[in-house]
Amino acid sequence: MSPGTASPLSTTGPICGFPGPTDTVTPRHPRGQERVITGNRQTSWAFADAYVAEDEALRWARDRAREAGLRSVSPGAGAALRLLAATVDAKAVAEIGTGTGVSGIHLLHGMRPDGVLTTVDPEPEHQQFARQAFRAAGFAANRARFIPGRALDVLPRLADAGYDLVFCDGDRQEFLDYLAESLRLLRPGGLVVFEGVFAHGRTVDSGPQPTEVLRLRELLRTVRESQELVPSLLPVGDGLLCAVKR
Numbered sequence: 622m623s624p625g626t627a628s629p630l631s632t633t634g635p636i637c638g639f640p641g642p643t644d645t646v647t648p649r650h651p652r653g654q655e656r657v658i659t660g661n662r663q664t665s666w667a668f669a670d671a672y673v674a675e676d677e678a679l680r681w682a683r684d685r686a687r688e689a690g691l692r693s694v695s696p697g698a699g700a701a702l703r704l705l706a707a708t709v710d711a712k713a714v715a716e717i718g719t720g721t722g723v724s725g726i727h728l729l730h731g732m733r734p735d736g737v738l739t740t741v742d743p744e745p746e747h748q749q750f751a752r753q754a755f756r757a758a759g760f761a762a763n764r765a766r767f768i769p770g771r772a773l774d775v776l777p778r779l780a781d782a783g784y785d786l787v788f789c790d791g792d793r794q795e796f797l798d799y800l801a802e803s804l805r806l807l808r809p810g811g812l813v814v815f816e817g818v819f820a821h822g823r824t825v826d827s828g829p830q831p832t833e834v835l836r837l838r839e840l841l842r843t844v845r846e847s848q849e850l851v852p853s854l855l856p857v858g859d860g861l862l863c864a865v866k867r
């Protein structure tokens with residue numbers, strides 16, 4: 622970008638300086654040399670999301686989630702969680718929002734073989750399905766610690782700097798509080814990850830939005846502006862916001 626050209630991130634858009642529907646976005650390539658980006662982008666996105674195949678245990682957990690009317694991470698987001706857990710050689714991971722265990726299985730696959738996943742959810746029946754799914758995926762019972770309860774009641778009881786990765790997929794209204802707790806729980810070099818920050822497109826939609834979406838925008842701004850974090854927003858699943866704690 623040439624000096625004096627405004628970065629799209631500093632223009633006033635509906636969220637975080639993203640261009641709004643009426644903003645002009647200048648192509649980076651001169652006329653005639655534009656890179657071809659077509660409807661294939663959607664196809665490429667779908668290809669990326671299905672790139673890492675899921676096994677029978679994951680399909681079982683996904684079916685239980687669907688029956689219970691619960692969201693679970695997409696296969697692409699799950700693969701990213703595996704990668705991130707492996708990248709930090711995770712021995713201790715905290716998960717907020719066990720659900721039926723889809724994200725938990727992915728995290729356990731990426732963690733060290735002696736790693737322990739601590740997973741929090743207020744719904745015992747969700748955790749019961751996850752327990753079965755972890756067993757079906759071949760993980761020994763001592764690889765997971767299930768804590769029933771609401772995140773903001775449970776997290777203060779977990780050890781300072783005791784975690785390599787914190788994955789947040791509980792109540793989106795509470796994500797900013799999860800961020801504060803995660804900064805305390807993570808060791809330097811650890812990762813905090815939030816699922817669902819696109820809110821199915823509503824985060825970048827300029828129309829009126831519910832509180833949940835306004836809170837997600839505040840989270841995105843806070844993470845981006847934090848001096849303590851090195852962030853990246855991965856466009857997988859419904860948006861995976863990741864940040865390394867310095």
Ligand SMILES: C[S@@+](CC[C@H](N)C(=O)[O-])C[C@H]1O[C@@H](n2cnc3c(N)ncnc32)[C@H](O)[C@@H]1O
Nearest residue numbers: 693694718720722723724742771772790791792
């Ligand atoms: C979207 S589901 C999690 C899906 C799971 N991470 C997966 O991919 O398989 C959200 C879960 O968060 C739980 N939840 C809701 N409020 C919560 C809270 N305050 N603290 C922790 N978990 C919460 C719900 O019971 C539900 O199981």
